[in-house]
Amino acid sequence: MNHLDKLEAQSVYILREAYREFKNLCMLWSIGKDSTVLLWLARKAFFGHVPIPLVHIDTHYKIPEMIAYRDRVALEWNLNMIYGENRAALDARQTFPDGNTDRIVCCRHLKSEALKRTLSGEWPRYRMDHELKRYVPDDKREPFTGVIVGVRADEEGSRSKERYFSPRDSANSWDVGDQPPEFWNQFKTDFAPGTHVRIHPLLDWTELNIWEYIERENIPIVSLYFNQGGGTRYRSLGCAPCTNPIESPSRTVREIIEELESGLLANVAERSGRAQDKEDGGLETLRRDGYM
């Protein structure tokens, strides 16, 4: 087995453990490359099927191609696709693009808060109806107790300390100083009422591994990652107002791999296009209260 086979095996094992142990399980799909690889790994684990609902938090500021791609793939792969949102903040214009908050607060409203309330079932969820081919209100309101997330340890310092199965209390907060042990292939699959567990099958993958795997498996990826002729492409996807493309000539997966291997991007952090990381406190603060 080469390094990709080993990574795949580990992730599949984790996905199957999660599916076996959690009754109310979901998987977050941000449409980005990592969570799309995760979705593909679910098809690997379950022999072509995705028996887990996918949850997308729609900030309504996503780059439009992302939403189009999401809905196309959802229909094509017969996904149980659900989205949630922070309707109140959007209606009250409590966002950064509206000029009423800074970036961090905007993230907190449109992402952390929306995520928390969508997972708990307090706020409405919308589910893709495969017959009508559009979203309808979902009547299932049970909280999700297992949430599969595509974070990678190489992305940033606090993520390098994550467990594969990481408990969060009812307030969604993460106690980094006192994480439960995890030995061999045994994970935290038991949890007290009122808590939930985040599951991280991609922890051991690097950005390069993700692209190598996309190439090997021929996974369809949203076109924003590629230079369409203008000499720029996105390296990490988020909301349009806070995400900038990087300068890069790469038009194909192969060219991205070569670009990463050449070290040309070594002086640019992966999330450098994401403006909210730069504000003080940054990601550890956001992550401690529930940000992915």
Place this chain on the structure above:
Amino acid sequence: MSTETIDRVLSRSRMNIVIVGHVDHGKSTVIGRLLADTGSLPEGRLEAVRESCLRNSRPFEYAFLLDALKDEQAQGITIDTARCFFKTASRDYIIIDAPGHIEFLKNMISGAARAEAALLVIDAHEGIRENSKRHGHMVAMLGVRQVTVLVNKMDLVGYSEEAFEKLKAEYTAYLRQIDVEPVSFIPVSAREGDNIAERSASMPWHDGPTVLGQLDLFTTGRELHEKPFRLPVQDIYKFTGSGDDRRIVAGTIEAGTIRKSEEVLFLPSGKRSVIESIESFNTERKEAVSAGEPAGFTLSTQIYIRPGEIMVRPGDLLPEVGTRFRANIFWVGRVPMSKEKEYKLKLGTARATVRLAEIVNTLDAAELNLSQGKQQLDCRDVGECIFETTRPIAFDLASRNETTGRFVIVDNYEIAGGGIVLENLSGGETLLERHIRERERHWETGSVPTVERERVNRHRSKFIVITGPPGTGKRALSRELENMLFRNGCSTYYLGMATMEHGIDSDLRVNEKNVEERLRRLGELARIMTDAGMIFITAIDDADDYDIATLKLLNDPHEILVVTVGRNDLQNAAPDLHLEEISDIVEAIERIANLLTLREIIVDYQI
């Protein structure tokens, strides 16, 4: 893709390395330095850390490259393990930086348990400390076979060869006591960069590898492929809802290789079948699969198996099956492990209820002193203990097959200990047998003798269990049987499972952990009903050998009668009666009634 790049991607391997040792001996610094000296850091990262140190007016530390948490930087220690991605020309590495502080032992273990090799750091100036020893011992217990010792801070002892040799001799002697033979000893100064990525000019006397060189010298074990085949069954999938009729047995192969058309055996159930196909998604059709691969199989016959069983090849050396075993265990739970409590055991994909039966001895992992007579395992104790599960499980001895020979113990939702199996001790009295012995000793009988009851009732008592797959008409049959017996003057009662679930069992959540408790309550109830002279009837889905044996034991000294419907899943003891299907309920009842007459439970009957 060019063939050259394909070759490169295909041949690349990866390895996890853990770095351990006493607090402040320089683990994080070693890794930070290694990353910096090999140009593995993103540009500007080092400068950013330097700047931030300057801004906060504190000395620069390479360790800050890894100790990313605010609390870690504030206290200057590692709290939780960090993964660092690192590559050399020949391999990809994840280097796991473990904390050295005793309080974070569980984090250190979490890191070390997924490593294939370990770097153990000892401060040359401070010498061997408590956790230098404890970590050495833990690493060996966790199954890490390759250990290199880094004697760090050589700058503080004047790069003295003598100091190095002295420490080396002392620590080698310790490792010998715990049966560990280190791969190498390397004198380093992490802060100055000596023998990390570059050979040290200050220690020309060292002729071994640098740390960087040593990493590529570690080997990845291939021997797993040659071992007897083991597949802990993780789940059984059937996605009928999505129009897929395959029934797939899924799991990751822990050892060996298996091919299509081979015969397989499931333990502990003892069921057999043949591999019909090997299933996968987006790959070529597979004819064989080996250790490490996540796999899926369809079988040529429809047998009922449960997650947690081990699929093996009948001709191989078989795993052990039992309820009692001796193991080495370490405990990191907040609350001590006691003999009074029930715990959950997770071994491979199996889960079972387990009790600590006996503490043979405990070991002070720092000093290697054995002590006897402890009544509980305290946090950070290492001990040799005897465990008993309520239900039989399949496992290997760790000496034969590591991955199916180790387990964790869950206490109050959290993994609190881990261990490796040394010996199968099954065969003696089980927990259930002991319980029944005790129960019978205290059983309080009324003043009506059994024979009197039988004379008045004109029949003997019996516990009738009707079992088989769901949807075979067992319940209708059971109810009709009750009706017929009653009309023939018998004292009889049919107990529905829904009655149990919403009554006696209403305090139990519906999940696999409670299957055993449900079974126990049913068996205890049967003991009472049969004692009352009744013919007590119940229908349960998919009972296996263990379920039947348990009910039989619990109902003892009264008798049980087992009827299987649709499919007979029992391997050990044949059922008293097997009905292929219930096409004619009257005929089915007649067959049961005949049997009851034959066995002299009832005298005669009329349908």
